[in-house]
Amino acid sequence: MKTDSLHIKHINADSLAAADSVQHTFKASYAEGFGNDHSADSTLAPISHCEKLEVPMGDNSQDYMPSPLHDTGTMTMFLLSMFMVTFSLRNGFKYFSNFNKNLFSLKKRENAFEDHNTVNEIITLITLVANTCIMQGIMLNSAITLYHPDITTNASIFTYIISIISIVVAYYLLQLLAYYVLGYVFTSRTNTSLLLKGFNASQALLGLFMIPLVIFLLVYPLHANTYISIYIFIYFICRLIFIIKGFRIFFNNFTSIFYFILYLCSGEIIPLIAIYYGIILTYSLL
Numbered sequence: 001m002k003t004d005s006l007h008i009k010h011i012n013a014d015s016l017a018a019a020d021s022v023q024h025t026f027k028a029s030y031a032e033g034f035g036n037d038h039s040a041d042s043t044l045a046p047i048s049h050c051e052k053l054e055v056p057m058g059d060n061s062q063d064y065m066p067s068p069l070h071d072t073g074t075m076t077m078f079l080l081s082m083f084m085v086t087f088s089l090r091n092g093f094k095y096f097s098n099f100n101k102n103l104f105s106l107k108k109r110e111n112a113f114e115d116h117n118t119v120n121e122i123i124t125l126i127t128l129v130a131n132t133c134i135m136q137g138i139m140l141n142s143a144i145t146l147y148h149p150d151i152t153t154n155a156s157i158f159t160y161i162i163s164i165i166s167i168v169v170a171y172y173l174l175q176l177l178a179y180y181v182l183g184y185v186f187t188s189r190t191n192t193s194l195l196l197k198g199f200n201a202s203q204a205l206l207g208l209f210m211i212p213l214v215i216f217l218l219v220y221p222l223h224a225n226t227y228i229s230i231y232i233f234i235y236f237i238c239r240l241i242f243i244i245k246g247f248r249i250f251f252n253n254f255t256s257i258f259y260f261i262l263y264l265c266s267g268e269i270i271p272l273i274a275i276y277y278g279i280i281l282t283y284s285l286l
Contacts (some may be wrong), residue, residue, distance in 0.1 A: 092124025132207030
């Protein structure tokens, strides 16, 4: 058993020595590389025949326009306003039936009960005026964000819109008080009532026209410049309707024209400038 083991080791040593004495030569299949032409034995296509990568060219990027559509508080307020307006259409039908008369008519009341508003009419009026204030708050916020982006801070959109709505409501109440005092001093009680009805109707009309405009603003905020221009046009049309009715109420002689020009400067132009700078100041403080 021991002799056989020695014999096997001796054979293995001789086999290894013989294998070392033999020279093995291996020829590379691609000694010259893979090649870059048709004559070379290559599975790769020539680089000159490869398809070129085309880089798509697009338009210049546009600035991101924050939209109240993504703000929960703003959308809740907007939807609540839509619900209240829809509800008023059902219960305040009498106010809507007199809408045209409130805007244009100077006809005196025919009986003692015609001048009194019902509870539904008052609720409808409050709802429509509140809708106007909310719509203007959303629209003016977009205008400030678009034309004065440097004054916006890290405050939420809802905070900005609530602040603008507060200013608009205060402006409306001051106008209502000013027109009441103006009518009380310069005309009769009946004409004062006609003046206030015309003012409230013009404000309600403004809000109704702004509803589709604000919806488009929420969905397509990149076109805010167009919507703001349309809003300014609608605002001046509604104010013009009211101013014409006021002129018809107060015009008695040619001297009234001078007072009317003074009214336009002090009652229509200066307050708008003050509101503009007030909103700018409010934004800078938030």
